[in-house]
Amino acid sequence: xxxxxxxxxxxxxxxxxxxxxxxxxxxxxxxxxxxxxxxxxxxxxxxxxxxxxxxxxxxxxxxxxxxxxxxxxx
Numbered sequence: 001x002x003x004x005x006x007x008x009x010x011x012x013x014x015x016x017x018x019x020x021x022x023x024x025x026x027x028x029x030x031x032x033x034x035x036x037x038x039x040x041x042x043x044x045x046x047x048x049x050x051x052x053x054x055x056x057x058x059x060x061x062x063x064x065x066x067x068x069x070x071x072x073x074x
Contacts, residue, residue, distance in 0.1 A: 004059055004062075007054050009053070010029050010054050012029035012051075013028055013050070013051055014047070015028050015037065017048045017050075018040055018041065024039040026038065026040060027040035036061075040063055042065050050067055051068050052067060
């Protein structure tokens with residue numbers, strides 16, 4: 001299992017929608033050659049399948065995410 005801080009800056013995909021302030025969803029993040037699921041909080045609700053960037057950890061496998069799209073040229 002990766003440490004919580006190691007996922008900050010990683011891109012993942014929501015496997016369960018977030019509900020903004022009403023509750024977390026779940027994000028799958030690729031780490032260390034595999035994938036792990038974390039609880040994901042966002043300011044606004046985000047649907048399942050949204051690509052997100054992990055911007056902060058709350059500890060205990062819980063992170064804050066924002067919507068993310070690949071920069072041009074990637």
